[in-house]
Amino acid sequence: MxxxxxxAMTGDMKRDDAPLTQADAAHDSADAFLRMNDVRxxxxxxxxxxxxxxxxxxxxxxxxxLLGRSxxxxxxxxxxxAGLLHPDAGSVTxxxxxxxxxxxxxxxxxxxxxxxxxxxxxxxxxxxVSLHRKPADADIADAxxxxxxLGLAELLHRFPHQLSGGQQxxxxxxxxxxxxxxxxxxxxxxxxxxxxxxxxxxxxxxAVCATQGVTVLFVTHDIAEAVYLGDRVMVVEQGRLQCDVxxxxxxxxxxxxxxxxxxxxxxxxxxxxxxxxxxxxxVRMVG
Numbered sequence: 581m582x583x584x585x586x587x588a589m590t591g592d593m594k595r596d597d598a599p600l601t602q603a604d605a606a607h608d609s610a611d612a613f614l615r616m617n618d619v620r621x622x623x624x625x626x627x628x629x630x631x632x633x634x635x636x637x638x639x640x641x642x643x644x645x646l647l648g649r650s651x652x653x654x655x656x657x658x659x660x661x662a663g664l665l666h667p668d669a670g671s672v673t674x675x676x677x678x679x680x681x682x683x684x685x686x687x688x689x690x691x692x693x694x695x696x697x698x699x700x701x702x703x704x705x706x707x708x709v710s711l712h713r714k715p716a717d718a719d720i721a722d723a724x725x726x727x728x729x730l731g732l733a734e735l736l737h738r739f740p741h742q743l744s745g746g747q748q749x750x751x752x753x754x755x756x757x758x759x760x761x762x763x764x765x766x767x768x769x770x771x772x773x774x775x776x777x778x779x780x781x782x783x784x785x786x787a788v789c790a791t792q793g794v795t796v797l798f799v800t801h802d803i804a805e806a807v808y809l810g811d812r813v814m815v816v817e818q819g820r821l822q823c824d825v826x827x828x829x830x831x832x833x834x835x836x837x838x839x840x841x842x843x844x845x846x847x848x849x850x851x852x853x854x855x856x857x858x859x860x861x862x863v864r865m866v867g
Contacts, residue, residue, distance in 0.1 A: 612637035613795045614661060614763060619670035621656060630656045631819040634670070643789065643796040645810035647803060647850060653819040654799040658765045661797055662688055674763055684708075687756035687794075689766045693748040695740040701727065702736040705755045719758070726754040729791070730784050746777035753785060757792060764789070766798045770805070779835060782808055786833065803854075807846050808833060815853050823853050 616636040622629040631653040638644045646654045659665040660672050663679045663686070672679045674686065682688075695704045705723040709715045715723075727733055730750040740748055749769055756764060766785075770778045782805060789796055800806050806813045807827055815822040829843050837843050 611639045613640040613642075613675055614638040614797060615671075615673045616657075616660070617671045617673075619657075619660060619667045619672060621660060621665060621667050629668070629819055631660070634819075634821060636814065636821065638795055638797060640795055641793050642811045643786075643798060643809055645798045645800055645806035645813045646816055647800060647806045647813050647854075648816035649801060649854070652816045654801075654816050655767050656819075657816070658688075658767050658797060658799055661763070662686055662765050684759055685762045687759070687761035687764045689752050689756045689764070689769045691768045691771055693740075693745075693752035693769075695748055695751055697740050700737045700739055701732060701743070701751050704740070704751055705758055707755060708759055723754065723758055726757055726788070727751075729788055730754055744777075745773050746781055749773065749781055750784065753781075753788070757788060757794070760792060761794060764794045764796045766796065768799050768801065771801070778805070779808075779838075783835070785809070790832075803847050803850050804838060807843060807850070808838065813846075813850060815850060817854075825850060825853075 614636070615638075616634050619631060619634040619636075620629050621631050634657065636644075636657075646657060648654050656665065660667055661674070661679065663672075663681045663683060666680075674683070696707065699707065702720070702723055703710070705727060706715045706719060709719045724733070724736065727736060727750075730753060732747060732750055732754070735743065735747065740751075743751070752769065770781050773781065786809065796809075798806075798809055800809075807829070810827050813825045813827060815825070825846065827846055829837055829840070829846065
């Protein structure tokens with residue numbers, strides 16, 4: 581079985597036989613495309629930060645997943661990466677540039693597909709272009725190609741109410757990828773879907789991201805989804821990165837990998853980390 585390394589951000593949950601080196605702790609930092617350095621953020625009127633002392637480095641073309649329970653700060657981290665929020669302390673950079681506001685080079689897929697009911701599938705995908713100018717023939721060709729890659733070539737002129745939940749999610753992904761973003765941020769986009777549809781969309785996402793070479797930060801509360809998609813999985817607990825786990829399962833990943841011992845070993849390690857965090861939280865509450 582491949583060796584599984586868990587890098588504990590808190591220092592109290594190491595799972596490796598050897599102590600972590602400085603190089604281990606700074607994994608992939610040299611070629612980080614998305615970088616957060618000691619980031620802290622609190623909403624107005626709150627006594628406690630939503631995220632605190634966050635250090636994160638996502639290399640170009642990598643898929644990193646943020647895993648954690650509801651309310652732990654995962655979505656806030658996405659909004660900081662997108663420039664929708666600004667850190668109270670620390671820095672957020674994309675390709676070496678400080679993130680100040682939303683950028684056309686960053687795509688965002690929300691939990692809800694947020695399609696416009698009065699636009700058909702093709703026009704929903706073209707919306708990011710239409711807001712600035714009339715789509716050119718090249719834009720339309722790109723939209724059609726993305727929809728074909730996502731299995732929607734025959735549904736170009738259907739409206740959102742005529743689509744299933746999974747089809748709507750595919751349209752939202754195509755829309756986010758139309759302008760070939762360098763960074764794609766995804767906030768539990770498959771959470772409301774049934775298991776089989778969810779797995780099919782995971783495969784579709786991996787295929788299209790591999791084609792475009794986009795860097796992805798993906799938020800989920802599903803352990804198996806995080807391991808299937810991610811190059812690394814970071815567990816977020818009470819606004820801090822509890823641990824950072826490299827996924828040792830090779831690529832490309834197909835459905836059968838979910839039944840392999842190495843895949844399930846990583847899932848088990850992550851579950852142990854999350855359960856340990858839950859027990860520690862209960863102790864703090866009782867104490």
